[in-house]
Amino acid sequence: MKHISVYIPKGHYSMVNIEGAYQMFNWVNSYYGQINKSPIFNVELIGIEKSSTQTNGLFTINPQRLIKDVKHTDLIIIPAIHGDLKDNLKANAELLPWLVKQYNQGAELVSFCIGTFYLAASGLLNGKPCSTHWQYANEFRAMFPKAILMDDKIMTESNGIYTSGGAYSFTNLMIYLIEKYAGREVAVMASKGFMIDIDRESQSPFMMFKGQKTHKDIEILEAQNYIEQNYNTKITVDELCGNSNVARRTFERRFKKATANTVLEYIQRVKIEAAKKELEHGRKTVNEVMYEVGYNDTKAFRDVFKKITDMTPIDYRNKFSLAYN
Template identity: 60%
Template sequence: MKHISILVPRGHTSLVNIEGSHQILSEVNSFLGEMGRAPMFTVQLVGLEKGTSQRNGLFIITPDVLIDEVKKTDLIIIPSLHGDQKEAAARNAEFVPWIQKQYQQGAEVASLCIAAFFLASTGLLNGKPCTTHWKMAAAFRDMYPNVNLMDNKIITEADGIYTSGGAYSYLNLLLYLIEKYAGRDIAVLASKGYAIDIDRMSQSPFIIFEGQKTHQDEPIKQVQQFIEGNYHDKLTVDELSDKFAFGRRSFERRFKKATGNTVMEYVQRIKIEAAKRDFETSRKNINEVIYDVGYTDTKAFRTVFKKITGLTPVEYRNKFNKLEMVA
């Protein structure tokens, strides 16, 4: 039997992560029983206090046990902690030495969505790959530069540390763990029983590029706004640096420092985001969209689009365009 500890943190945490993980992992034992096999998991809610208030008292979660009652566990699941991540980490700091000790004793650790922030605060993610909700990627990189964030991924795994991408992609991590512990056949049963798309490994198709403007470099923000308003034109580094009176080298260095992207990466992301909107909402054919966002080389566009979204233009349009589905 594997002991699974689902943490019940203080503050505003994801009830869906907690209850969903508890339900699905507990159901694995039922699947196994129906096949005449022994149960696999003992699933417990593990907290810091006997009653943990959630959402300003709207809900109270009562853990099965407190951390000092769990001497050894096999898997720790950390649900999303919402709000200011530094405050959330400070509020739940008592979990950290317990998680570190359990990991040293052989336990594996999984973070769900933005719980990656709290997991990173333990130091266990340093030098390891990690994913989180794509919308929080820039903030995560700022707070934890020593972690290898791969925000296009649904799941990462390294040395017994697992992370999942945005929101309900935690379900894919649960299936991944079920397959690892109980076998592919049980994971497929869980996939069918809960209508979860098994083997989905990328959140790239769901990422909305909003431009990194949390920095304080106002001249660079002006460049960003210009790019976003003129994405249909062919934009080059030299033209942009001349227009805004930057030396090319200092411009590229300053833009990368402020946004996390090179100038041309940013231009590409803005053009691809505009193309995605067209694919989602219009009846334009693929080449019309390509030309409208300022590409003349259709092969280059398709290559960049697939790299950023994980899908071809046709696959993306078919997935997200309701007009196409109705037609």
């Protein structure tokens, strides 16, 4: 039987993550009972205090065991913990060394949404792919440059460490874990029972691009503003370098360091973000939107749009436009 430890943090944590994980793993046990099989998961709520109340005071959870008493476990789940990272790390100081110890003893680790920040703080994500809520991607990259953030992914897996993207995408990772430990048939049944798309892998359709602007590079900030104000025209790297009076190689290096995007990627993402907003309004055709954001080639626009959003412009309009729903 696989022992699963669901961590109950101090602070303002995601009740949905905790209850959802607890319910879905125990659903598998119930399903096994219906087909005369023994349960395969022992799900336990663990914490650093015997009672953990959210900072807003609405909910209190009583962990079944304290982490200091858990000498061995097979899988640890870290929910999203909201609020100031430094304050939360201080409040949950016992968590990180315990995670490292358990991982070194063979435990697998799972983080949901912004819980990835706490997993990264342990150092265990250095050199490994991971995901988090797309809204916090720039902040995550700045804080944990050694982790390999894949903010377009709903989930990642590397060497026994699993992470999920934003909000309710944790359910997709849960289905993935159920499939891994209980098989495809059970995972399909769980996806149907909980009405979860079993094979969804990308959070790109839901991402809203906001350029990284917390850096202090004035010339790059000016270039970013110029791109965002002139996205409907053809913008070249040489033009941006000329405006900034910075040599091209230096400009490209500084731009990538500051924004986590190449110049071309940034231009494309700004244009596609503008296109997404127009398509969501639903009042214009795809071609009209394409021309408005500075594209003249239908195939090029479609390819870039699909690369960034994981959907075609038409599919995106049909899914998100109020006029088509």
